[in-house]
Amino acid sequence: MTVVIEPRTARQLRHPEKQGRPDTPIQRKPQWLRVRAPGSSGYAATRAIVREAGLVTVCEEAGCPNIGECWEKSHATMMIMGEVCTRACGFCNVATGKPAPLDPTEPARVAEAVARMGLKHVVITSVDRDDLADGGARHFAQTVAAIRAAAPAATIEILTPDFLRKKNAAEIAIAARADVFNHNLETVPRLYHSIRPGARYYASLRLLERAKEVNPAQFTKSGLMLGLGESRDEVLQVMDDMRCAGVDFITVGQYLQPSRKHAAVERFVPPEEFKALAAIAYAKGFLMVAASPLTRSSHHAGEDFERLRAARAALDAV
């Protein structure tokens, strides 16, 4: 059956495809997941730059709990290629629908904002663009090139879609030579049919492996959410899979349910369990591990990049 997705207007629902699902009440968060409401002057300054440049951020679109802390430090994760996604993942708050055509001025606008914000490390992500022949890979590459020109000292991390069934797209994105190539596996393979129904676990894993094969000097990074019903053994297996694909850096955080129509939180994983998983991940050979309830792919990405670089240098010195 062909599903025709119409362009989204401001009045439309963010997730029309989820409206037939039963409501799942959102559970009260435990103490360790509560954060201060955003409101500092640094937060306001970042917000002003984002608005003036007409940029979209995953911080806002995904309803990230860390926005107050990150924006206070001028750390925003730019989401390119619009704010409407062609996938309908069970965990994600980014709006679903038919996206607008690509804006050719976007790479330059993003680059200018990076320069204005004086960012040392920038994370660029995107919606999935299954409607484009290359899945948006060229737009990623153009954005990386524009940032290199406008802010040559900044290190760049790209957090990409899976480019599923897009011939040569992965190679185009990898050839952009970002400092970090990040693609999140998100969850264990058993849960893909409900959490990432449009994705394929082994295709995502292969993308990470390909990035390392083509450019071994580029750091690779991937993330997992916990609390969706995965078992500990399944998480450990995913870690092994990532290591087999040469992934350098793993992030592990708690899944939070964005609305009553999204996948339910099966459990809130306590901070001690994240710490134990971090120790195991290091033992499995990851160069860097970030694992805590509030860890997100791009949380503390700048500081983590410095630590990642130092970890590789220390290893090379042995």
Ligand code: SF4
């Ligand atoms: S953790 Fe990432 S997505 Fe969340 S506010 Fe910080 S930069 Fe934005």
